[in-house]
Amino acid sequence: MKQDYYEILGISKNASAAEIKKAYRKKAIAYHPDKNPGDKEAEEMFKKAAEAYEVLGDPDKKAKYDQYGHAAFEGGGFGGGGMNMDDIFSQFGDIFGSAFGGGGFGGFSGFGGGQRRVKGSNLRIRVKLTLEEIANGVEKKVKVRRKVQASGVTYKTCSTCNGSGQVTKIQNTILGRMQTAATCNACGGAGQIMDHRPPGADAQGLTTEEETVSIKIPAGVEEGMQLKVSGKGNGAPGNGVPGDLLVAIETEEHPTLKREGDNLHYDLYISISEAVLGSSKEIDSVGGKVRIKLEPGIQSGKILRLRGKGVSSLNGYGNGDLLVHVNVWTPKELNKEQREFFERMQNDENFVPSPKKSDKSFFEKVKDMFS
Template identity: 35%
Template sequence: MSDYYATLGVSRDASTEEIKRAYRKLARQHHPDVAGPGSEDKFKEIAAAHETLSNPEKRQMYDMGGQPGMGGAGAGFGFSDIFETFFQAAAGGGGSRGPASRARRGQDALLRISIELSEAAFGVTKDIEVETAVLCTTCQGSCCRPGTSPTTCEVCHGRGSVQRMARSFLGQVMTTTACANCSGFGSIITDPCTECAGEGRVRTQRTVRVNVPAGVDDGTRIKLTGQGEVGPAGGPPGDLYVEVREKRHPLFTRRGDDLHCTTELPMTAAALGTVLELDTLDGARELDIRPGTQPDEVVTLRGLGVGHLNGGGRGDLHVHVQVSVPTKLDEEQERLLRELAGLRSEERPEARLAPAGNGVFSRLREKFQGR
């Protein structure tokens, strides 16, 4: 059997008042809401010790070696009520904190927009239509029909809370709860606004302007502070988040702030070199193909990619060269190619083997990885 006197830290001849003071101190310290769930058993032990030692009959039985149960006049009052009682007393005797406000912050909203690759590269400003809650212009958020006002609650008399008597291990205590008649507001709207049905806000469509910065990536969310829904009773608005979705481009593939595309060349142009006119996001640009360009070689145009987000400059445009080999030759073309092969001693070229890791695709992978 537990030593209840040791549990409360009092002597065996302690007075009832000393036992109560010791219990209050330990209950505040070991309540699960303060010390965590692990202290629940300790708190129960303290409560049991107090219930036994504060009752003269149970204390006498305990002193004689008995083990009183937990039932009694104090049963039925929960740990949360005890905790509330202590802290209400510390705050000034358990008085009301005043009526709650009807005005509450509105919810945040999420909207998705689609943009072109060029808009992601250079930035864009878009006007978007949003269906959201706005302040009721009829009642201006008061929730009442114009010319009327809320009436004071007859139950709580405007306090928004009511007091009730409850029994605890300490005896009878006064607790405070929200008034059920007015939901804690302290007043009742008897004549609500017909435009918003007493909400203080209405749903409508409005136009919001969003600035999409250059360099924004697919899935990026842009926060528009205060552009979300207006709260009930004209409460402050939430925020609007605009999620950007980038459309797939028919020619260019984006990797970070760099763009990639492919151009196909005849083998003669790759061998002799040429100048191509290439359509870019900035318009037509010349692409210099040097003589001897190899298949899958990459030619880079600096500064023609996507703008850097929150910084100056732009990424690059990488053009991947594919060399086209003719599959059909007429007699004259075949003769000329055989003549060229003879001049280059390539009629029967020797096979040159290389490790698989040194192939074209490996070199491209290393280039992308910055090796």
């Protein structure tokens, strides 16, 4: 079972944004690869802390995590999970401050003594889902035009920084000689510059190609949620890291079913004769047509609950229910024979309303519906 993000950072759920950032910096410095060379356990803790901060440090992601837990980031990830070192240093390097050589992440030996791996830009797309796809989960294949490194492009070591990605300056101050390090302007911190650009490549040695990307969408997603497919954004020059593909979820309106959380609602209209005599009706569900039985004498406003026929819960707690709202349709126009029949029945004891204690009021039905 995945460890709680608050527990990883050692903070409470009521921690402020400043406290979250402070707790992450403390953990990141403690488990930084430079302080723990070759220590796989420390490296794992370093990654866990970064993953926790990526979620808790973002108000929107934090709100989803507080509501759904880790399930909010499964099936392609809504921003959390599976971070690698490139992601961590490119996103959060500034948090380390001067703790590691003035460049934030400059001393990490795995990156060439300060060399920064440039990350490509993210791509954003929208995917529209039917209610059936949302209820059961789906795998979508979409075509994406993304930048990738052109065939035949070559790079050489940057002569300005000699491949380190940083330039060092020494200044004389009243306190003595001060040494500072800054990102190399010539290569942008990558440590290398393009040596040969093939035809069709842009200034960064990239070309645009169309690729089919498979996106696994978990059951229970909602309108406005965003999934992240790591590494499927635009490429980066040299040994850079590709950006991510951000997938915004849109939902199509269903003709008969309305969603409310994990539950679905269906308005069933029946005639007076069906209400009096009872009936069998076929209705829509996300799993296909289902048949329900209406008992004789069913009242308008009755709510029938079909358990487990709703949407799969995003947090893995089973399925919601399908709530069928029974509405008895009253005709507005009657012929002579029909009118005479109802006039005769007006004072018949079987047609006089006589609700029992077991017949719940509207407010009781609403209360039951949300319980």
